[in-house]
Amino acid sequence: MNLGNECPRTHSYLQIMENVVIIGTGCAGWTSAIYTGRANLTPLILSGTQLGGQLTTTTEVENFPGFPEGVMGPELMSRMQQQAEKFGARVEYKKVETMAKNDDGTFTLTTDGGEEIQTKTVIIATGAAPRYLGLENEMELVGHGVTSCATCDGAFYRDVPVAVVGGGDSACEEATFLTRFASKVYLIHRRDELRASKIMADRALANEKVEPVWDSAITKYLTDDEGEVRAVTLKNLKDDSESELEVKCVFVAIGHVPNAQFVGDLVDVDENGYAIQNAHSTGTKTPGIFAAGDVADHVYRQAITAAGQGCAAAIEAERYLADLEDGE
Numbered sequence: 118m119n120l121g122n123e124c125p126r127t128h129s130y131l132q133i134m135e136n137v138v139i140i141g142t143g144c145a146g147w148t149s150a151i152y153t154g155r156a157n158l159t160p161l162i163l164s165g166t167q168l169g170g171q172l173t174t175t176t177e178v179e180n181f182p183g184f185p186e187g188v189m190g191p192e193l194m195s196r197m198q199q200q201a202e203k204f205g206a207r208v209e210y211k212k213v214e215t216m217a218k219n220d221d222g223t224f225t226l227t228t229d230g231g232e233e234i235q236t237k238t239v240i241i242a243t244g245a246a247p248r249y250l251g252l253e254n255e256m257e258l259v260g261h262g263v264t265s266c267a268t269c270d271g272a273f274y275r276d277v278p279v280a281v282v283g284g285g286d287s288a289c290e291e292a293t294f295l296t297r298f299a300s301k302v303y304l305i306h307r308r309d310e311l312r313a314s315k316i317m318a319d320r321a322l323a324n325e326k327v328e329p330v331w332d333s334a335i336t337k338y339l340t341d342d343e344g345e346v347r348a349v350t351l352k353n354l355k356d357d358s359e360s361e362l363e364v365k366c367v368f369v370a371i372g373h374v375p376n377a378q379f380v381g382d383l384v385d386v387d388e389n390g391y392a393i394q395n396a397h398s399t400g401t402k403t404p405g406i407f408a409a410g411d412v413a414d415h416v417y418r419q420a421i422t423a424a425g426q427g428c429a430a431a432i433e434a435e436r437y438l439a440d441l442e443d444g445e
């Protein structure tokens with residue numbers, strides 16, 4: 118095995134053949150980069166449009182081991198990036214549009230700028246994007262009273278009523294966070310029981326500014342003359358009654374959609390779009406392509422489990438490359 122060279126990438130004419138391309142810069146991506154960097158594989162990381170993944174849109178992370186006082190999400194990501202770069206990882210701000218397998222078993226990634234990148238292995242660590250309600254005019258209202266990020270937008274809504282939609286940990290976390298700014302936070306949930314962990318649910322519901330609105334769904338966003346959200350129409354899902362609720366912003370926290378649209382037929386995805394890994398491995402149906410973190414994990418979806426999978430994918434990619442060198 119010869120992975121300790123000064124420059125382990127292969128140059129053929131002007132085309133560079135990367136050892137490892139990591140797609141995504143969340144916990145899984147950076148951890149893969151730290152491990153493959155330390156293995157002298159000089160990984161290339163393609164960050165897409167949002168450097169740092171989902172933790173850059175969160176506040177304090179209380180449950181990442183090693184930080185008894187907690188750590189801010191963006192700081193944790195920035196530290197992971199520094200650690201990866203220290204070991205030779207290179208970051209490029211490009212988004213992968215398609216992925217194809219070459220005749221020799223290597224891969225061609227095509228970016229949004231039309232550039233083709235050749236690589237022997239790929240680690241898909243693209244995470245998941247926030248899910249929206251799918252209502253008419255919803256996407257046009259993002260930034261005008263509809264958002265998925267309380268950390269980013271909460272401070273714009275001081276002393277006014279806002280709503281959070283969802284019943285999971287994210288919804289409870291966002292509702293609690295928003296009480297710092299808003300005069301009132303309606304927690305709109307489609308059932309009468311929260312899915313969130315007890316500690317997060319208790320914290321949100323104990324806050325006097327948080328008012329749960331059970332068994333309800335938003336059916337319409339209502340806007341003012343400036344095109345900003347001023348209220349929503351609510352439907353009670355038990356008796357079908359409709360009502361209007363005055364809020365200046367709706368924070369949608371109803372889960373995520375995995376970012377695996379670009380994988381083509383090289384990686385199977387399940388009915389919800391999550392990349393399917395081989396049993397007890399981060400490998401996929403295509404040898405040389407690995408998937409790690411929230412793009413493949415609909416069960417745990419934690420920063421630490423994503424980091425763990427990133428580590429596993431890096432080790433598996435390293436072993437795959439070693440087997441290639443050995444001619445296996």
Ligand code: NAP
Nearest residue numbers: 250283284285286287288290307308312370371372417418
């Ligand atoms: P989640 O646990 O999947 O919860 C999504 C919530 O949105 C559920 O309550 C669901 O309702 C509701 N929902 C889904 N589709 C909907 C729709 N179309 N209309 C209205 N409501 C809808 O997602 P999450 O809260 O983002 O959490 C994801 C993972 O991250 C979890 O594992 C969670 O523990 C973790 N997380 C942890 C922390 C932390 O520990 N600090 C913070 C945030 C997230 P139903 O309940 O009826 O299905």
